[in-house]
Amino acid sequence: MRANYATMYVGTQLAPATRELDLDWATNVGDATDPQEFDVPTDDATDGYVGIQAFDVGEYGHDVLINGDPMSGFDIPPNEGWQYWVDTFGDAVSLTAGTNDLVITRDTDTDDAFAIGTVTVHWKEPPDSRD
Known part of the structure; x- marks a missing residue:
């Protein structure tokens, strides 16, 4: 198996209209990001994980969905900054x-x-999946 990944710049904030953050680089999209598409070269992708760069998360309970399915557990924990x-x-x-x-x-x-x-999505795949 070999490692592969896809990186996506999301650059948005999720916030109720009454509590937007003052960020010039992040447009408020409300309650959900637009779908971020990425390509996977194989049906044999395993051991997937997501790395998320997040700013000023205050609560548990937000979700990350892959192909419409929510990941299990809490996906983004609270942290200042x-x-x-x-x-x-x-x-x-x-x-x-x-x-x-x-x-x-x-x-x-x-x-x-x-x-x-x-956001970066990582997975393992067979070595011949790009041939």
Whole structure:
């Protein structure tokens, strides 16, 4: 097996309209990011995980969805300022050959406002998957 990954710059904030962060680099998208598409060259992707660059997360309960399926557990923990958080797929989600997508959603039961910078999706694949 070999490692592979896809990196996406999200550059948005998730916030209720009444509590937007004052960030000139992050447009408020409300409760969910636009789908971030990335390509996977194999149906045999395993051991997936996501690395998320997040700013000023105040609450638990926000979700990361891969191909519409939420990852298990808490996906982005609270932290003041910047953090880089890594979470594994577990059995909750899987990747497929071709285009996949990632969406981050805000827990609407809170008034939390936070921003997402860069997200990287990692996986292992057979060495001949790009041939």
